[in-house]
Amino acid sequence: MNLVDAGLYGVLVGGAVAVAAAVVLRGRARNVIAGLSVMAVGAFAAATGLAALAGMVGTGLVIPVSLPLVGGLDPLVLAPDRLGGFFLLLAGLVIATSALFGIGYAHGAAASRTGWTGFAVFAVGVALVPTAADALSFLLAWELMAIGSTVLLLADHAERQAVRAATMWYAVMTHLSFLLLVAGFGVLIAAAGGTSWSRMVTIAEPVASVAFVLLIAGFATKAGLVPMHVWLPRAHPEAPSHASAAMSAAMVKMGLYGILLVTLRLLPTGPSWWAVVLVALGAISALYGILQASVQSDLKRLLAYSTTENVGLITTAIGIGLLLHQSGQQAAAEVAFIAALLLALSHAVFKTTLFLGAGAVLHATGERDLDQLGGLAARMPVTALTFGVGALGAAALPVTSGFVAEWVLLQALIHTDAKADRLLAVVMPLTMGVVALTIGLGLLTFVKAAGIGFLARPRSEAAARATEVGFTMRAALVAAAGLTIGLGLIPGPLAQLLAGAVGATGIATSGLTGIQLGGLGTVILDPLVLTGLTAAMLAGIVIVNGIAARRHPRREVDLPWGCGGERTSPRMEYNATSYSEPLARVFGASLNTRRSVEIEHPEDAPLLVSGMVFNQETVDLVEDRVYVPAARLAQRLGDLARTVQNGSIHRYIGFSFAALLLVLVLVTR
């Protein structure tokens, strides 16, 4: 038994202890012990993942199964390979951080017996998915993850009606995903004659393409790619914040793990249209996600849409990698795959920071509507700073993990030799344009989220009364933000480890901590040198500034300029809605923005204005044009069925008689 196996047992034992603690203990003790046990699950998962990523192979947990009448069942095996190890590491980090946050944050229904049990089951499920080495244990772990998260999501259903609707969307979409996966794996199992991954390596066309479509559709639903993203902006805002963080940062990644599992391990020799499908799916999701995110004013909904954007970018990177691989440009392809993995880890850490930050704001103010926030930087400095770091990561600015990841992706794009390949000559510039626009809009989105939420003056009483959150929550925020910065400052060793996970050569550590993409010439990024350069400049500036400040100190005035007059009411500040108004106008057609202006007149003077009401709402285009008509169609079909099932006993006796006749006819034939 080596480290990998021990870690797997640790995950299972930790989960069991957490469930026991959630059931037996009560009050504060439940939060602390169950929270710590889930943290242990995360820590074991991360350690196991790191060991597996570094190339350590265990015997794994092998559970022989046999079912009556079903032959060809391979035993259930939990043994992570290097790729699985990476996703296990990612999930472990996220779970540990969000469980730590949950200790202080969970209250009400989220701190109940059911709430913590749900979280523990969910954590174990997420950790087991990437360890599965066969289809059956994969699906079991997948379902464990789905059940745990659904229970968690339902936590506040008694207080808010929206929670029930969100859970319904989530449950339907997650089971759609499960059904598609069962069908997809069913096809593979039938063709391979067994459930183990190792048997499914020689699948021929057209079976492979059928399985590809089914599996990718299933994984895309879990990952939240357009058009299957509709559950994200509903489920993430309504879940308790530590659960939103774990769902958005870890669970959604399992969909991406699935996509990588299919394209790299199970069906590695697909035709080029597979890659184009992935690039298109990813690019559309990235653009649509960030556009929607940029106009949201609900902080957690904004973050949920940004998850769709990031998952889209990662899928694009995977698609680009496959495309380059098929055209024989191995070095650039490997860089694209590394970019996908870096993007995934970077999204995991910064999105954890952001969701936990949003949770802290929600905890302190009871508000997640940006239009009601503001002025929190002075009241919650730790939350503001960590949220700022997360926002920098999401906007892919230095020196965060997000910047490094997007840099690697852009390097893969720019070092493509597309002269010989017409397909690449079209796909590469388009992808570059999409990625660039996504980065630009992401910048706007996160300047808005951080600036409107934390700067200027509070826009509501609740925001004005906010105070900093407790120790465990701050600790979790600092840990997540620290990871975001750390991975941005020292990306080299991680990239080198990841290179092993996708079998890449040529990616090395440059200097102490930088990344060197050897296959593409000598392309180097050394964030420490850049940071040093910036720090040197900043030091000079601060010294000059200090000298000036000694001569002319800053003065605090009660009556600042306020544009020449007294400071106006905080309601006059730009809020989140007005911030994105120009953008909503530019992209009006694809955003489905509806606005209405109602003008009230005094009774006796129809030309005067006594009041105005402005209303603007953005309805998800896909939901409006695809899901609502589909639901309506189902409703209509149901209505048709009702004419058959009208409750009349005579008719049912008639049906029975007809059925009997039919059976007789069939039997006597």
Place this chain on the structure above:
Amino acid sequence: MIAAIVVTLVHLAFALAITPVLIGVMRTVRARLEGRVGGGVLQPWRDVIKLFAKEPLRAPGSSAVLIWAPLLLMASSLVLCALIPLVSTLSLPGAPGELFVVVSVLLLGTVALAMLGLESGTAFGGMGSSRHMMFTALVEPTVLLSIYALSLPAGTSTLTAIVRARRDDLSTLLNPVSILAIVALIVVVVAETGRLPVDNPSTHLELTMVHEAMILESGGRDLGWLEFGSWLRLTALLGLTVNLAVPWAIASDASATALLIGAAAAALKLVVAAALMAAVEVFIAKLRLFRVPELLAGSFVLAFLSVSASYLVF
């Protein structure tokens, strides 16, 4: 290594020295063409020195962003000047002037400015910040695609290497790919530095202002840093564009003569480009806010054509 550090210091000194002059030249050209005398070429220097001798104000309840955003903008502009090949094509070994790094450093400054606009807590600040970020978002695809196009013949995305390759191979200069990309880049420079027709730099207190709206609440040395930082961005971006378009006489080693020639050439190129820019600005009016995206979309199309052309035609 030492040569690279010397070159970096030369870049910084050059940028700091030439920037106020450049702004002064632009203002003087504009004034003369409009029939005014103008404040003279050195007026921007005097402005900055005056601002540093004044006390800045702060509102109660304002956060550290108020103090740090101007410093960060200035730092980002200085790093930009250090990374971009202005006088010489030598670069620091661990920090080559890599395209995406340069763009992200530029964006850091943009974000600092936008956050400052929001921190001011007035409608004007938010308005400027919102518009500025919209332009930035829409200009981003053009930036990346146009330099992508220029990087293809050189086979690298390091700006210093691109400039060097263009200087050594004349055929990459005068072909449609390069010209389309340069035109697209000029639109980028105009949009990023807030010049006409995107934003009017000499406006103050009008509803359509963008850059001025964000810095409206700043005063004293805060405003000094903001002004100087923004001007430095103009120098850096304009310097990059002229060196890409006309890459001759740029130094490729750290010898004193080469650097002197490089600095003189860069100064000449920059002054001519700035004077041209100012002269053109006299004849055009500011675009309506919602016409600007059309201009940016147009520049995106140029950049896109440039990349496709370099793949499919040349």
